[in-house]
Every structure is written in C-alpha cells, then in structure tokens.
Amino acid sequence: MTKAYEGPLSTKFIGEPSAIYDDAGDFWVVNFPRSITHHHTYGLLTPFFKGLTEGKLLATKCTNPECTENSTWLPPRADCPDCYARTEWVEVPTEGKIYAYTMLDYAGIGIEMETPYWQIDVEIEGVDTIFKGWLKQGKPVTGMPVRAEFRTNNPTHTILDICWVPK
Amino acid sequence: MIKFGKGNLRVPQWSRRVFMVAGGCTPFRKYFPEYKLEELVMMGYKMMLEDNDLKLSPKEIKDQIQYCAYGEFADHFQDQLLCEAKIHDYLGLEPLWNNGIKTGGATGGAAVLNGAMAVASGYADTVLVCGWERMDEVDTRTGNFYISTAACKDFETRMGRIYSSYYAPMANRFAEAYNLSEVTRAKVAVKNRGYAMSNPNAQQPGRHTVEEVLESRMSAYPLRFLECCAMTAGSASVLLCNEEMAYKLSDHPVELFMAGGTHTLRVADRRHMEIPLLPNEEPGMYDELLKDSGRWPGFESFLAARFAAYLAYRMAGIHDPLEELDLVELHDAFTISDIQTYGDIGLRPYGQEPDYIESGDAYFEGKCPSNLSGGLLGTMHAVGATGIWQAAEVLWQLQGKYDKFHGAEKWWKRAGKEKPADWKSLQVKDPKQGLWISHAGVGSHVTCGILRKAW
Numbered sequence: 001m002t003k004a005y006e007g008p009l010s011t012k013f014i015g016e017p018s019a020i021y022d023d024a025g026d027f028w029v030v031n032f033p034r035s036i037t038h039h040h041t042y043g044l045l046t047p048f049f050k051g052l053t054e055g056k057l058l059a060t061k062c063t064n065p066e067c068t069e070n071s072t073w074l075p076p077r078a079d080c081p082d083c084y085a086r087t088e089w090v091e092v093p094t095e096g097k098i099y100a101y102t103m104l105d106y107a108g109i110g111i112e113m114e115t116p117y118w119q120i121d122v123e124i125e126g127v128d129t130i131f132k133g134w135l136k137q138g139k140p141v142t143g144m145p146v147r148a149e150f151r152t153n154n155p156t157h158t159i160l161d162i163c164w165v166p167k
Numbered sequence: 168m169i170k171f172g173k174g175n176l177r178v179p180q181w182s183r184r185v186f187m188v189a190g191g192c193t194p195f196r197k198y199f200p201e202y203k204l205e206e207l208v209m210m211g212y213k214m215m216l217e218d219n220d221l222k223l224s225p226k227e228i229k230d231q232i233q234y235c236a237y238g239e240f241a242d243h244f245q246d247q248l249l250c251e252a253k254i255h256d257y258l259g260l261e262p263l264w265n266n267g268i269k270t271g272g273a274t275g276g277a278a279v280l281n282g283a284m285a286v287a288s289g290y291a292d293t294v295l296v297c298g299w300e301r302m303d304e305v306d307t308r309t310g311n312f313y314i315s316t317a318a319c320k321d322f323e324t325r326m327g328r329i330y331s332s333y334y335a336p337m338a339n340r341f342a343e344a345y346n347l348s349e350v351t352r353a354k355v356a357v358k359n360r361g362y363a364m365s366n367p368n369a370q371q372p373g374r375h376t377v378e379e380v381l382e383s384r385m386s387a388y389p390l391r392f393l394e395c396c397a398m399t400a401g402s403a404s405v406l407l408c409n410e411e412m413a414y415k416l417s418d419h420p421v422e423l424f425m426a427g428g429t430h431t432l433r434v435a436d437r438r439h440m441e442i443p444l445l446p447n448e449e450p451g452m453y454d455e456l457l458k459d460s461g462r463w464p465g466f467e468s469f470l471a472a473r474f475a476a477y478l479a480y481r482m483a484g485i486h487d488p489l490e491e492l493d494l495v496e497l498h499d500a501f502t503i504s505d506i507q508t509y510g511d512i513g514l515r516p517y518g519q520e521p522d523y524i525e526s527g528d529a530y531f532e533g534k535c536p537s538n539l540s541g542g543l544l545g546t547m548h549a550v551g552a553t554g555i556w557q558a559a560e561v562l563w564q565l566q567g568k569y570d571k572f573h574g575a576e577k578w579w580k581r582a583g584k585e586k587p588a589d590w591k592s593l594q595v596k597d598p599k600q601g602l603w604i605s606h607a608g609v610g611s612h613v614t615c616g617i618l619r620k621a622w
C-alpha cells in the first residue's frame with residue numbers, strides 16, 4: 001500500500017510574464033531571461049593562477065627522460081601530450097618578444113578591458129608555445145621586447161591577472 | 168614538435184564507395200522569426216527530397232533512409248540540449264539511429280564525414296546529413312561571446328570574447344611573413360560578397376569596392392566588419408548513398424572522398440613541426456621559407472587543413488589540386504583564414520597564397536574559382552549547416568544545376584526577394600570535380616571533401 005501523498009491543494013504562479021514581440025502579427029517571439037553562474041575549477045593548474053597573484057609566471061615542463069620532446073608549456077598542462085607523463089612546474093622569464101598582435105575594437109559582451117585595446121602573443125625564451133596576453137600600454141610591433149606585469153593587488157583570479165608593457 | 172607515428176599517416180579507404188545525390192537548404196538570414204528551428208530544417212530537407220530530380224518520390228526516399236548525421240554547433244545558440252532528438256522526431260525518422268556531431272565551425276563537414284563513414288562501413292545504404300543553427304535568439308555581442316567560448320575558457324576567451332580577435336593576430340603575422348596586402352584581403356570580401364548577389368539564399372550579398380571594405384568598421388585590427396562572416400539562422404541537408412542506391416536515385420550522382428585533420432584549439436600551443444607534404448610538393452622546397460618565418464604552422468598556416476588535404480588528395484588520387492579541381496568552396500569565415508587555406512590545400516605553395524587571388528585563378532572563369540556560392544562572407548554561416556550547404560553547392564555545380572538552384576524565380580520568391588535584373592549565372596563550364604573545406608576553432612578541426620562527377 002502506498003501512503004497517500006499530501007501535496008498542495010492550490011498553486012500560485014510566481015514567475016514573471018515574459019516580454020512579447022508581436023510586430024508582424026503572425027508569430028510571437030518571447031523572452032527567456034536568465035542569470036547563470038558556473039563554479040569552474042582550475043584543477044591541477046591552480047598553481048599557475050596562484051602564481052600570477054604572486055608575480056610569478058609558471059609553466060609546466062615534461063622531464064620524462066623517455067619523452068622525445070620534453071616541451072615547456074605555457075599555458076601549462078598537467079600531463080605531457082607526447083609521453084603522458086605528469087609535467088613539472090617551472091618558473092619562466094617574465095619577459096619576451098611580441099610574435100603577433102591585434103587591436104581589439106568590437107568585443108563580445110562581458111569584456112573586462114576597455115576597448116579598443118592591444119592583444120598580443122608573446123614568445124618567451126625556453127617556452128615552446130606562444131603565450132596570449134594583453135598590452136597595457138604602448139603600441140605593439142612584431143619582435144618588440146615586453147615584460148610582464150601582474151595584478152597582485154585585488155587580483156581577478158583569472159588569466160587577466162597578467163598583462164604586458166614595453167620593456 | 169608533433170611527430171607522426173607510422174600508423175598515424177595511413178590514408179583512409181572507404182570499405183564501400185560513397186556517393187552524394189541531393190542537397191537542400193533554407194534561405195539564410197540574420198533573423199528568421201517566422202519559423203521555429205525544426206520548421207526551417209524541414210524546409211531544407213524537403214528541398215533536398217523534392218527538387219533534385221531524384222527517381223523516387225520523397226516518401227519512397229524517406230522509406231530508404233537508415234541513418235542520420237546531424238550537425239549543430241552550439242547548444243548555447245539553440246538553447247536546447249538534444250536538439251537532434253527534436254529535429255529527428257519532427258522529420259519523422261524514428262526509430263532510425265542518429266548521431267549529433269559537434270566540431271565547431273567544421274560541424275557541417277564533420278557531419279558529412281560521419282554520414283560517409285556510415286555508408287562506407289555498411290551501416291547504412293542511404294544517409295541523411297542535416298545541419299542547422301539558429302543564432303538569432305541572442306543579440307550580436309552575446310552571440311560573439313557564445314562563439315568565443317569555442318576558444319580556451321581559461322586562457323583565451325576572456326581576451327576579446329569575439330572570434331575575430333583570435334584570427335586577427337594571424338592576419339598581422341601573415342601580412343609580414345608572406346607579404347600580404349590588405350587590398351588582397353579586401354578582394355576576397357569583394358569577390359565572395361559579389362558572388363552572393365547571384366544566390367537567392369544569401370544573407371549579405373553586395374557589390375562592394377575594396378575601398379568600402381577597408382573603410383568598414385574595425386572588428387579586430389586588421390580585420391574589418393566586411394571581412395568577417397555574419398551570424399545566421401538556417402539549415403542544410405544532403406543525401407549520401409552507396410553505389411547501388413546512388414544510381415537508383417539519380418542519373419547524376421557524384422562520388423565522395425573525404426578526410427579530416429585537427430590541431431590545438433589554443434593558437435598559443437602550436438609547436439614547430441615538419442610540414443606534411445602534398446603529392447605535388449618536393450622535400451626541401453620550404454627550407455628557405457622556414458628559415459625566415461622560423462616555425463610551421465606558426466600563425467600563418469593550419470596544420471588541420473594541411474593534414475586533411477594530405478589525406479583527402481591521396482584518397483582521391485589527386486596530384487595537383489590547382490590543375491585537377493574545377494572549383495572549390497572554402498571556409499571564408501574571415502578573409503585571412505580563407506587566404507591562409509590556399510597554401511594548406513595546395514592552391515599555391517606556402518608563401519605565395521596571395522597570388523591565387525591576384526592571378527585571377529580564384530575568380531569565376533579562372534583556373535579554379537572559389538566560393539561561387541557567395542561563401543560564408545556573402546551567403547551564410549549558420550554554423551552546423553555550413554559545411555553541408557557548401558557540399559550541396561559543389562554538388563549542384565558538378566551536376567550543372569547552378570542555374571536551377573540560383574536562377575529560378577521559385578527560389579527568389581521563397582527567399583522573399585526580387586531576382587536582380589542583372590542576375591548572372593556562375594555555372595562552371597563542364598566541371599569534373601570540386602573540393603570543399605569545413606573549418607573550426609582557430610584551425611582546430613578541418614575536413615576536406617572532394618566530390619567527383621560519377622556519370
């Protein structure tokens with residue numbers, strides 16, 4: 001025997017009437033509003049983001065003697081894609097050279113820098129990849145030396161805690 | 168450096184030959200509020216069934232389908248998980264198996280490749296490949312942010328929140344490394360938007376000048392608005408078959424060869440590597456070039472596109488693409504990515520990409536015209552549908568049906584447009600084979616499909 005479930009005997013509508021667009025008359029278009037927060041983990045890469053708040057640029061390196069590449073990765077990765085060994089953290093120079101750049105004028109919604117701004121790709125000695133960032137001041141030229149600045153005060157805890165300035 | 172293992176370079180081989188017999192699409196628009204998504208999909212699907220001179224009735228063809236490959240780029244845009252199930256149900260194709268395919272901008276191409284695998288393996292004799300995107304539920308800047316979530320969310324998305332800003336650094340790098348002028352870039356936009364004038368389904372056709380392109384609003388330097396594709400609502404379908412069914416359905420089937428390649432989503436992670444050579448390239452021919460630019464693919468080229476072409480040309484027995492292909496449809500989401508691809512797929516050797524435009528080869532009546540459909544710049548980028556629609560455009564060219572699908576009053580009327588008095592046919596004269604490229608990410612996934620006349 002199932003015990004009778006005592007539910008409500010009446011229900012009140014607590015939603016909001018949606019905005020409606022009926023411009024053409026033959027079809028309705030309604031709004032589906034929402035506000036969403038994702039709880040996103042940095043997982044094994046947390047030391048990298050923590051490093052930024054301490055003014056350090058941390059990459060990962062595969063030190064497996066069996067590995068054919070032993071690449072140094074920035075952005076870092078916890079596992080080497082060549083040999084699947086766990087990588088190790090290494091501090092890399094906080095200066096480099098501009099490999100490529102763009103000036104961002106029309107940004108997508110939620111942009112956290114004032115536009116327009118210069119986005120740059122930086123080659124760093126000893127790093128096998130080309131690290132993307134933004135230039136806080138100055139005008140970029142390919143090959144231009146730059147140094148990193150860190151947002152150690154009031155950090156965002158995101159990749160935006162590092163930016164670059166002309167060296 | 169990425170080093171290939173021996174097995175990695177095996178050239179794909181279908182277990183059974185694969186054919187394409189029919190295509191369909193909707194008109195493409197920025198906003199399409201008159202129809203729900205599934206209604207749009209039905210429109211393109213019915214065009215495929217009804218208007219391709221197939222020898223069985225639409226109902227008889229429906230009764231032959233055994234498998235469906237569905238392309239949809241982003242659940243964000245549809246705001247509907249498992250949209251494939253809704254579409255499949257709406258098309259009345261249950262309980263046949265379907266797979267939802269997602270490979271970013273290459274979703275359409277990937278769906279065709281998946282459908283081809285089903286035919287080649289023997290899972291099915293008749294396969295519907297269908298894709299869609301409805302990018303008109305959110306405003307443009309939100310749409311740009313959604314698309315940028317197809318960049319690395321930890322390291323890249325926050326910078327720009329718009330995809331043009333991930334291609335723009337490549338444009339600057341390419342300009343310096345390979346002497347590309349902004350005028351050549353602008354010519355790509357002028358060409359493709361101009362060809363879109365002949366396409367009744369085109370979203371942004373226009374007879375622009377190079378000056379207009381270069382004076383249009385900046386998106387991310389040096390890429391301007393007229394050099395970037397738009398967001399689209401629409402759908403496209405093609406029908407794939409095994410040999411027996413292809414000839415049963417059509418007197419003009421085309422044979423399909425297809426392969427794909429991939430590379431890191433983060434441009435940052437492109438390590439230097441050796442260039443995989445196309446059949447007509449010689450070892451050592453890029454030594455000089457690499458001495459200057461230092462790394463390959465760097466920001467100049469796409470490993471995924473090169474690898475897809477590397478496999479597809481060998482699969483189809485193509486030696487010199489420029490000589491052997493009669494037309495191509497490339498993924499011109501941005502003028503620069505279009506130009507970068509010319510080297511990847513061997514329309515020119517690396518370093519000489521701009522010459523494909525400047526020589527006139529890329530134009531109608533040129534040696535190997537590209538994007539006569541209007542491309543993504545002029546006609547559409549309803550992402551999940553794009554690579555499927557491109558295939559349909561190549562199919563129709565090979566079948567000699569460019570005019571049928573672009574010139575007939577019926578299609579202009581369906582699109583709610585007046586056919587221009589100066590409408591011009593872009594039918595290539597007696598083409599034998601064509602190629603289309605479907606491209607994702609900042610070169611994360613690329614498919615290379617080759618369609619060959621088979622009658």
Ligand SMILES: [Zn+2]
Nearest residue numbers: 062067080083
């Ligand atoms: Zn390793």
